[in-house]
Amino acid sequence: MMKNEKPLILVTNDDGITAPGIRHLIKIMKEIGDVVVIAPDSPQSGMGHAITLNDNLYCDLITVNENENHKEYSCSGTPADCVKIAKQEILHRKPDICVSGINHGSNSSINVIYSGTMSAAVEAGTEGIPAIGFSLLDYSLAADFEPTTAYVKRITEEVLKNGLPEGVVLNVNFPKLPKEEIKGIKICRQAKAHWVEKFDKRTNPQGRDYYWLTGSFINEDKGTDTDEYNLANGYVSVVPIQFDLTAHKTIKELENWNLND
């Protein structure tokens, strides 16, 4: 970023460009810098880090509200596609930050691995762009995003000021609470939790069985330094996330296995 230049902010999400969460995030980002939105044209929840390899991608400028400091593009692809096409085809320079969300629903704990919101942030991270995914623990389309405003602004400004270590992006989750009941921000680790699925089995009018995925979230982690614990206690959780997935501690153990004669 040049001196006196406003930061260039790439905004995306996985709920689609019309979702209330991204509209709120755009409003906040316009107070901080020049905003380019490139977001999916339809909801992409649960897309994980999917990319579009076997289909073409559309990415169309939306001219409503367009001005020099605010452009929006609607993309037929996944959140990770949006970041890739932004960097290579749409933006004239590398953005100073990429923000993704605000997601309607939690991306805390193990949810991070299924999250399209976080995959956009991770994709930006692999390209050397500081990145943050924001999520609110409220799935409703009518969710109230106003209590997140000051925190989103503060965290974004701190990342713009300090940068992030190479290979790290931030996973930020907000409790579903009124503004006055949110106690502050906690840096956390990802809680050790998992989903126990339940499939709702039905039969279609042609007699073929099909299933709907449902499930319960099980948090077996008793730690007080986790995202789950702090969210339940009224804090905004910030988890630094890495995309070197190597379990370094396990390498030595595997070297003792009888794999080579």
Added chain:
Amino acid sequence: MMKNEKPLILVTNDDGITAPGIRHLIKIMKEIGDVVVIAPDSPQSGMGHAITLNDNLYCDLITVNENENHKEYSCSGTPADCVKIAKQEILHRKPDICVSGINHGSNSSINVIYSGTMSAAVEAGTEGIPAIGFSLLDYSLAADFEPTTAYVKRITEEVLKNGLPEGVVLNVNFPKLPKEEIKGIKICRQAKAHWVEKFDKRTNPQGRDYYWLTGSFINEDKGTDTDEYNLANGYVSVVPIQFDLTAHKTIKELENWNLND
């Protein structure tokens, strides 16, 4: 697993149930245990850890070749969906191991985050099932999987014998080499590499622009302990992968930021 009982092996992939890679893997697994295949009905490459939240799922028994020790199901969902539905709806007990692949193409290094093959293994891992993703560095449908046979068998048997640490699955990649040129197995870390995308921009017959995603793989990692290095030098790479994505080293640094007044 009860004494004298054969191991129950769940087989899946992301190239679809008819791909030569999974057919080869099934053949190997039938020498080791009872095999249940639950795999996508069509190719799912690049699906990352996607799950199906907004659509119904079909999962149909394929009766060809069915016998007591070998059943196959074709699923309309993603690789992660296949593992979820396997555990909850199809299998009568928790499988002793889940193997995914053999993928047509590399899942080494940063490719792991885009990989449907590995997402199936990770999904199994979150459910406490020892899991391995296998991939061959050859995208061709006519790829020769024969050179992988002894290694796939050995690694699977070692995991059945030793188990895997909690929260860890294996990412195994094979060089595209004749059997006699493969030098053995190396335990590795994920190389620090990334993709530089290039979009092939075209115009459709209606005059609307669209893009195809292409790109070049850039490995900036000079280490000799990486998967990329060892694959290039004729070894099978085994990387232990974790799904606690917390960048633990960064927590202290972030605690020094000015996030709370």
